[in-house]
Amino acid sequence: MxxxxxxxxxxxxxxxxxxxxxxxxxxxxxxxxxxxxxxxxxxxxxxxxxxxxxxxxxxxxxxxxxxxxxxxxxxxxxxxxxxxxxxxxxxxxxxxxxxxxxxxxxxxxxxxxxxxxxxxxxxxxxxxxxxxxxxxxxxxxxxxxxxxxxxxxxxxxxxxxxxxxxxxxxxxxxxxxxxxxxxxxxxxxxxxxxxxxxxxxxxxxxxxxxxxxxxxxxxxxxxxxxRTIGTEQSPGPKVFSLSGRVKRPGNYELPLGTTFRELIYEHGGGIIDDRPIKAIMAAGASSSLMVATDEALDTPMDYENPQKVGGLLGSASVIVLDDTVNIAWLVKKTVHFFKHESCGKCTPCREGTYWMDKLTQRIAAGQATRADVETLYSVAQQIRGKTLCALGEFSTMAVVTGIERFRDDFDAMVQ
Amino acid sequence: MNAFYEQHRDEIEAILAKYPPEHKRSAMLPLLYLVQREFGGHIPPEGMRIVAEILDVSVTEVDGVVGFYTLFHDRPGGRYRIQVCTDLPCALRGAEKFLHDLEDALGIKAGETTPDGLISLEEVMCIAACDKAPVFQVQTPEGLTYHENMDLEKALALVESWRQAQASTPAAEE
The missing domain is CATH 3.40.50.11540 (NADH-ubiquinone oxidoreductase 51kDa subunit)
Structure with missing residues (x-):
């Protein structure tokens, strides 16, 4: 711009x-x-x-x-x-x-x-x-x-x-x-x-x-x-916060509708050590994990398109993950955050994040079984749609999409 | 009203003036910051009673608020609370190793305070500086500062400057 x-x-x-x-x-x-x-x-x-x-x-x-x-x-x-x-x-x-x-x-x-x-x-x-x-x-x-x-x-x-x-x-x-x-x-x-x-x-x-x-x-x-800036449905400029495994993290002001590829590779300078990109979280820790396919990278960052490739724009806090990142470890980090930040008002969120925290710690420590991964998935599904605010839902995003899209990372960690 | 109010009348009235008189409870968080500062970095039961009296609420309600927010402390800690972010974006840029190195260098674990009472080391959630990791904030009774793009050397230099300030002004603490 x-x-x-x-x-x-x-x-x-x-x-x-x-x-x-x-x-x-x-x-x-x-x-x-x-x-x-x-x-x-x-x-x-x-x-x-x-x-x-x-x-x-x-x-x-x-x-x-x-x-x-x-x-x-x-x-x-x-x-x-x-x-x-x-x-x-x-x-x-x-x-x-x-x-x-x-x-x-x-x-x-x-x-x-x-x-x-x-x-x-x-x-x-x-x-x-x-x-x-x-x-x-x-x-x-x-x-x-x-x-x-x-x-x-x-x-x-x-x-x-x-x-x-x-x-x-x-x-x-x-x-x-x-x-x-x-x-x-x-x-x-x-x-x-x-x-x-x-x-x-x-x-x-x-x-x-x-x-x-x-x-x-x-x-x-x-x-x-x-309205001349951005897209028909998502007009205007947007500040994208770029972080994670990129060479030049920082804030970038770009029109809504700019692609992930342009943000990450042109503005962010690409991945540290030029490693392969693995996944993208477009909305911070609350995000689903988008598999970083060519299709996903070429998707415009607006309020509609990321949904087509399994993501959401949210606050446009783009966390980039490369092949050095194990998704089971990542999920442990995001779950721990939400467990800490759950306000305690709604039982599914308060108890659910607590149990997901226990399970993800156990998985990341290599002390879990395949059944624990199934339990984790099930606990996450039981939080969804049962809380007053979105925090409960947010806590499950990386868990559910992580297990569905990066199951190998979990299997590699369990007995 | 209590002696604390009399002592800090101007500051307290300036806080209360930000809210309509019938909604003075809104002054809860700013008053707790004031009390925490005056009690040297934490809010003891006496501090909660002071705020409860000013706002006409029960001590239990004040206690519930203190317990809810992470920047309020109900027990004493170090003069300087080093609060290192190890959340996901920071962890992807070496924050966990930075914290471990800092633990080793200071000889305390996250959650502990140095024997001289100068430093507490704490692990905190995201502080909105993800592009400048490793990053920590330092909370003191008076306020809070950010320290970005940190490494062990820079962090220890900061600690050393506090030690020297402490040593040169032994009686100036209160």
Missing amino acids: AEHLLLRHRDIPDIHRLEVYRAHGGFEAFRQAVTGMDPDQVTAEVKKSGLRGRGGAGFPTGLKWSFMDKRNWPHYVVANADESEPGTFKDREIMERNPFQFLEGVAIAAYAVGAERAYIYLRGEFWPVARWLDEKIAEMEAAGLLGDRLFGTDYSLRIYTHLGAGAYICGEETALLESLEGKRGQPRVRPPFPPQQGLWGKPTVVNNVETLTNVPLIIQRGADWY
């Missing part, structure tokens, strides 16, 4: 400074929205752009905003900066290096849904990022970009940061809201969804950092322009 639209600091290194951001058109979109557009017009433009949630679910952003219950006030916007999926490290770069574009996105979203308070929920590990954003928010207040009666209108807005304290589950939007209410981060029963009843029981939009960072572009340059 010629021009970075999200990772703009790569083209304009000082864009984290307010005067530099403004000199490049920063906060024009927000001013334009507040002074010249009806909130519903803003939502309509975002809807028309086809922007889909970048946190993993790919839900249409404008549609989510339009679900806000207008009979129940006040409204809130919460930015999900809990970035915790193993393999995902894009939101941190955006907030650290291009903070104002993200904050402008928060502000526009707040205006669109009539919220006068917005919170940024950051994972506790992002303590320095939160302090950094606090400084940026203070600069915006001093410049009259946040506060009372903005741009001479009746609209007022304040943005606050809020730090979590170490819990993957708080990336799930209802668990995040529980945590923001000062409770343990355990998911709520849905419906009602947050646009009906969210923070403190009030209508709330929860959007991912990268999603919100797209918004100023859409308002400033228009939905039609935005």
Whole structure:
């Protein structure tokens, strides 16, 4: 891509400074929205752009905003900066290096849904990022970009940061809201969804950092322009976090619809020591294991196509696995993660991840039998579809697809 | 209100001001960070009672929150908690070996604290720096810092700098 639209600091290194951001058109979109557009017009433009949630679910952003219950006030916007999926490290770069574009996105979203308070929920590990954003928010207040009666209108807005304290589950939007209410981060029963009843029981939009960072572009340059990037079903740019056994891991901003091959071989420089690629996890540790066939490598990374080759895009956290990686070992790692992060609310997840952890440890230690692999598969299948949030389901993805697609790796480890 | 509140009134009021007064319970996590800092890196029962009083909730509810989140500690640890990520993407780039080497060099296992109380070594889940493995964060009572693209030499140099800082300011700890 010629021009970075999200990772703009790569083209304009000082864009984290307010005067530099403004000199490049920063906060024009927000001013334009507040002074010249009806909130519903803003939502309509975002809807028309086809922007889909970048946190993993790919839900249409404008549609989510339009679900806000207008009979129940006040409204809130919460930015999900809990970035915790193993393999995902894009939101941190955006907030650290291009903070104002993200904050402008928060502000526009707040205006669109009539919220006068917005919170940024950051994972506790992002303590320095939160302090950094606090400084940026203070600069915006001093410049009259946040506060009372903005741009001479009746609209007022304040943005606050809020730090979590170490819990993957708080990336799930209802668990995040529980945590923001000062409770343990355990998911709520849905419906009602947050646009009906969210923070403190009030209508709330929860959007991912990268999603919100797209918004100023859409308002400033228009939905039609935005749709020229990416694909028909998945418009726009996307930051792909590339990690694992590649030569150049890192964040790469590319149009949605770029192939896995281009990301891994052109941008990532290929596999370490030029070894054969074995499998791809496209959505971090929550992914199914895609067998890295030519067909899979040539698949466009958008919200539809990876499903045809046994994957899902999710948060586009592409973990690359080469032939040195034993899948039974890998499954032990992912299961251990989910066992640690299960919040304990739903029995199938709490107990299931515990048993899968025991079984995968035993398999990886070479102390298991073939029957243990069958038991592992069966436990995973029994978790699926029986939990309030997706964590339970996520914990089974690598297990089920690992056993189905890489059975030899398990057989080699058992007696 | 309690003596702790009186002592830290400005800071506590600034935290409470971020939330509508009728939802002050939302200040739970920030207040626990404050208490953890003031108690030198952990939250004892006394600290939970302080937060419970400020927020008008039971101590049991505060305890439940402390137990849920990994960055809150209900017992003392080292002044510096080295938290090494060994999750899948880091493990694919040598994080497990890095942790083992660090264990050997420090003479403690993950989950243990050095006898001088300076360092605790911990194994943690993904901290969103997968492209810069090996990576660890250092949690102190005051906050948290990231250390990326680490190797044993760099990690030990960091430890040495803490030892020297500790030795040169023996009474400045509290």
